[in-house]
Amino acid sequence: MQNNKQQELIPHLFRTEFRKIAAVLCKTFGMEHIEAAEDIAGETFLSALETWTYKGIPANPTAWLYTVARNKAKNYISRGRLYSGKVTAEIQHSIPASTEIEIDLSDENITDSQLQMLFAVCHPSISTESQIVLALRILCGFGVAEIATAFLSNKETINKRLFRAKEKLRLEKVQLEFPGEVGINSRLDTVLTTLYLLFSEGYYSESRDAVLREDLCLEAMRLTYLLIENETTNRPNVNALFALMCFHSSRFEARKAENGGLVLYQDQDEKLWNMELIAKGAYYLKQASRGRLSKYQLEATIAYWNTQKEDTTEKWENILHLYNVLLQLKYSPIAALNRTYALSKVRGKQTAITEAEKIKLTDNHFYFTLLGELYTGIDNQKAKEHFKKALLLARTITDKQTIQKKIDEILTD
C-alpha cells in the first residue's frame, strides 16, 4: 500500500515542487548557477525516493522536501568554499556565507522567484523555441523525455536546446528580477507570446498523448494566472490571453477521439464543453476590456463567439468583423483563412471564393481545404481537386484522415 502511494506521490510532488525549489535556489544562487539549482532540486527527489522507501512517507512530504533541499543547498555553498577555484570565487562574490544565508521557501518568495524566472526564461535574447523548452523544464518541471514526446523530437535534441538556452542566459548575464516599470510592457509582450505558443503547442500538438497535451495547456494557464495574481503584471492583455486559454480548454473533453486523435469543432458534442471554463473565460475577457485593443482580446472574443455553436447572422458578422480588425493589427495566414470562412457565412460562398483566390496561400494545406469547402455544392469537381491538393500538402495523420474523409464524402459526376 505504502509503496503504491509513494509511487503516485513522488511524481505528483515532482511536478508541483521541483519548479518551486529550482526557482528559489536559482534566485538565491544567481542565474549563473541555474544548473546547480536544478541538480539540487533533482537530488532532493532522489533522496525522497530512497528514504521514503525505507522509512515511509513523512507526515508533511512537502516540508520534508524543502528541508532536504535547504540542507543540500547549504552544502553546495560550503563545498564551494572548501574547494578553492573559479566556482568558489563566483559564489563568494555573489552570496554570503552558508550560515548566514536563508533559503526562503515561503509561498511569497516561491511566487516571486517563479515570476522572475518567467521573465528571465522569456528574455528577448533567447529564441522563442528555446524559451518554450526552458519554460517547460524549469518552470513546469517537465522531464526531458516528456518535452521530447510533446515536440515529437528526441532527448538529445531537447538537451542540446536546453544547454544552449542556459548558456545564453549566462552569457547575457540575465538576472532574476522584475523588469522595471519602463521595460515591463515589451518584456511582458515576449512573456505572453511564449505562453501563447506554449498553450498552442499543447492544443495543436501532433503528439498522440492526450494527457501530455493537456498538461502543456494547463501549465501555460498556470503561468499566465501567476501574472494575473501579481498586481504589476495584471494587465488587460494578460487577462485577454487567459480568457482565450479558458475558452479553448473548455473543449478538451469534446475534442478527444477514441483513437487518441481529435474531434473537429463542427463534429463536437457541445454537451461536453466545460461551461465553468467558458464562464471563467467570459469573466477574464470582461476584465481585459478596460485596456487598449490587443491581439489576444480579439482572439479571445472570437473564441467566445465559437462557444456559441448555433450559426446565427450575429455570430458570423461579429466573427468577420473581429478577423477584419485582427488582420489589420497583425497578419497571419490562419487568420486570413478563418476570415475568408467567416466571409462565406456572411456573404455566401461565391464572394468568399473570389476573396480566397486572392490570398494565394498555396503552400498551406488549410488553404486548399478551405477552397474545397467553399466549392463543395457549387462545383464539386473543383472542390475535389482542391481537397486532393490539400491532401498532398498535409503532414499529420489526423489532417490527412480529415481531408480524405471529405474527398470520400463529396459527390461527383
Place this chain on the structure above:
Amino acid sequence: MKEFMLIFRHEDGSKVASPEQIQVWMKQTMDWIGGIAAQNKFSGGNGLPFDNSRVVWHNNEVTNGPFGEIKETIGGYIIVKAESVDEAVEFAKGCPVLQGDGNSVEVRRLVGKEDDD
C-alpha cells in the same frame, strides 16, 4: 514591394448621411480593408473626421473646416503594399467610397518604401 496611399475623395463633404447609412458604409469599409489585410497587403490607414479640423492658409489665417469654397473633401486613407501601381489600383476599385457618384480614390506611391524583394 512598394507602398501606395489610397486617398478617399468625397465630391461633396457637406452631405450628411443617416446613422444607418454610415453603419452600412463602415461595415463595407471594414470588409474591404479586411480583404486587403487577408492578403497581407495592408500597411495602415485612418479615417479623417470633420470635427476638430481646421485649415491654415497663407499668412497663417485659420478657418474652421476644410471646406471653404471647394466642396471636395478627403474622408480618409489607407496605405497598401503592392508590386505595382496597377495592383494598388485593383485594391482601390473595391473601395466603398466609389459608390458615391463623383467620389474618387486617388492612388499615390509613397517615397522610400520600396523593398528589394
